Amino acid sequence: MIPETSILARYRARAEAFEAKVARVRADQWDNQSPCAKWTARGVVDHVIDMHGVMLGAAIPRTDDPLTDFREARRQVQEALDSDRAGSEVSTPMGPMKLEDHIDQVVSDDLVLHGWDLARATGQDETIPASDVERLWAAATAVPAEVMERFRTPGAFGPGIEVYGAEVPVPEDAPLQDRLLGYVGRDPMSKSF
Structure with missing residues (x-):
């Protein structure tokens, strides 16, 4: 081992x-x-x-x-x-x-x-652990724009695969977890889907 x-x-x-x-x-x-x-x-x-x-x-x-x-x-x-x-x-x-x-x-x-x-x-x-939020935020925001566009394109990596959804606007002063979720295509403010 x-x-x-x-x-x-x-x-x-x-x-x-x-x-x-x-x-x-x-x-x-x-x-x-x-x-x-x-x-x-x-x-x-x-x-x-x-x-x-x-x-x-x-x-x-x-x-x-x-x-x-x-x-x-x-x-x-x-x-x-x-x-x-x-x-x-x-x-x-x-x-x-x-x-x-x-x-x-x-x-x-x-x-x-x-x-x-x-x-x-x-x-x-x-609640996502703060260390995970910070790590994922740093990784996601470091992705070049042209690669992020591919990540947001449904099917770019194969049928039915979507890495990130379209960015959901979140206030700049929102908690980092909410900003991360919005950045990767989730609406942290909405309780309805």
């Missing part, structure tokens, strides 16, 4: 938080609309599980239980991050990169943003 990296530690913390949200979804909430127009609460979790499979190059087996399925997806990604495979080069839409970097920049960040989506859809605490 290789020493735990900050990428693995970050993934573990984010996956733990996301799993806790999945575990708190009541049976009657799975069809609730999420802030992502195309997805219900179940759709958000399905997407996160699918993206875990994309990172690993294999579909994650499914049951009728989103919590069981997420736990399996999490187990497989943690296993990959905790192995020599983490440093292997993979092909991505943005060019070749190490598997651990791809997981960190895609699925690990997805756990934060889609964790907010799931919390909003199911009436849970929507």
